[in-house]
Amino acid sequence: xRSKIIRLVKPYKFEEQTQVYKKKKGWSYVKxxxxxxxAADMRYYTGKRRPEAxxxxxxxxxxxxxxxxxxxxxxxxxxxxxxxxxxxPGYIHSPEKFPSPEKCCRACRHGEIxxxxxxxxxxxxxxxxxxTQSTIQxxxxxxxxxxxxxxxxxxxxxxxxxxxYTGAKKLKLLDKDEKIAVFGDGPVGYIVAVVLRFTKSIxxxxxxxxxxxxxxxxxxxxxxxxxxxxxxxxxxxxxxxxLFECVGGIYSExxxxxxxDVAEPGAWIYxxxxxxxxxxxxTRDILEKGLRxxxxxxxxxxxxxxxxxxxxxxxxxxxxxxxxINRVFRIKSAKELTEAFDFAAAHRIWGKIYxxxxxx
Numbered sequence: 001x002r003s004k005i006i007r008l009v010k011p012y013k014f015e016e017q018t019q020v021y022k023k024k025k026g027w028s029y030v031k032x033x034x035x036x037x038x039a040a041d042m043r044y045y046t047g048k049r050r051p052e053a054x055x056x057x058x059x060x061x062x063x064x065x066x067x068x069x070x071x072x073x074x075x076x077x078x079x080x081x082x083x084x085x086x087x088x089p090g091y092i093h094s095p096e097k098f099p100s101p102e103k104c105c106r107a108c109r110h111g112e113i114x115x116x117x118x119x120x121x122x123x124x125x126x127x128x129x130x131x132t133q134s135t136i137q138x139x140x141x142x143x144x145x146x147x148x149x150x151x152x153x154x155x156x157x158x159x160x161x162x163x164x165y166t167g168a169k170k171l172k173l174l175d176k177d178e179k180i181a182v183f184g185d186g187p188v189g190y191i192v193a194v195v196l197r198f199t200k201s202i203x204x205x206x207x208x209x210x211x212x213x214x215x216x217x218x219x220x221x222x223x224x225x226x227x228x229x230x231x232x233x234x235x236x237x238x239x240x241x242x243l244f245e246c247v248g249g250i251y252s253e254x255x256x257x258x259x260x261d262v263a264e265p266g267a268w269i270y271x272x273x274x275x276x277x278x279x280x281x282x283t284r285d286i287l288e289k290g291l292r293x294x295x296x297x298x299x300x301x302x303x304x305x306x307x308x309x310x311x312x313x314x315x316x317x318x319x320x321x322x323x324x325i326n327r328v329f330r331i332k333s334a335k336e337l338t339e340a341f342d343f344a345a346a347h348r349i350w351g352k353i354y355x356x357x358x359x360x
Contacts, residue, residue, distance in 0.1 A: 001029055004359055005133035006334050007059040011047030014334040021137040028073035030084060030138055032131040034152050035066030036352040037344050041125060045341045050276060061129035065159040067152060075140050083158050084131065085142035085301045090120025092139050115300040116166065123298065132337060134359040144304040150311045156354065157191065157320050161307045162299035164195035167270040170294060171200055171242055178206065179238065183255050184246030185211025187323045187352055188272055190219060192244050194319050197223050198310050210234065216350050219322050239264045248273025257282050265289045272296050325351040332358045
């Protein structure tokens with residue numbers, strides 16, 4: 001099948017190209033319909049990745065958060081709405097090379113590690129073409145049917161929500177009234193807080209969000225306590241047994257070391273934030289307190305049905321809609337995709353920018 005594909009060939013430059021897919025058993029053709037721009041996409045577009053990473057991965061189609069409709073499939077009906085899971089473990093992508101999870105890698109061999117950490121993973125828009133194409137060829141196990149009562153705009157958030165759930169399901173509550181902290185008042189922190197609220201039934205009294213912007217923090221206030229750390233310190237009597245770091249970037253060092261300061265002995269720290277720099281951390285207190293640091297990266301196909309089931313709840317939909325900005329870009333060409341990414345680069349908007357994919 002022939003597909004029109006829009007690839008980033010260098011920072012700030014998209015080109016329209018043609019991709020020809022050969023039919024593969026167990027793979028379907030899907031038309032991407034709606035996606036959202038991720039911070040990782042923006043790092044490629046603006047050239048904020050390391051030069052060696054850009055040289056290795058470009059040209060490449062961007063976007064990995066999105067949904068589509070089935071065009072042709074052996075196992076799914078035509079026009080079925082599906083989430084396109086961007087994370088394809090090696091044994092699914094290349095069964096001739098890795099015929100089973102056991103033969104793939106340690107992460108696939110031991111389910112508790114998670115296929116999202118597969119050493120042979122293929123991840124859309126990270127070295128492999130993403131969703132900015134008229135038709136994508138994708139393995140059937142990584143196409144998850146969307147329930148009828150989950151709207152498109154909510155289903156698009158399943159990728160980020162499953163990443164949040166990958167961390168949330170590791171939650172270790174040792175005390176009945178234990179406090180949980182989410183550091184970061186951006187969309188990632190917001191999604192993590194919402195997922196904790198619904199999948200782990202964390203009540204407002206036990207959930208704290210630490211950020212630096214009053215307007216952003218207001219969005220959390222009906223289901224979490226908030227602290228603007230630029231205006232007041234975290235009270236000395238408030239300590240946390242589980243802490244979720246959702247800051248990343250140039251503020252990673254400050255966030256992680258503040259988390260270490262306010263962590264209870266034996267606390268679990270879940271790191272979601274990405275930094276292109278090495279981050280110095282207070283190892284003395286990590287050792288003294290016996291802290292556990294867990295890296296959270298991506299999610300596997302197994303989290304999607306769970307999250308999509310939670311997304312059927314009207315209250316969860318209401319809270320998730322807060323991260324969707326009103327403007328939606330319609331994408332038919334490289335020019336329109338450039339406009340969407342230029343808008344995202346020029347405006348530091350709180351929330352997710354959606355693109356309606358109409359590439360043909």
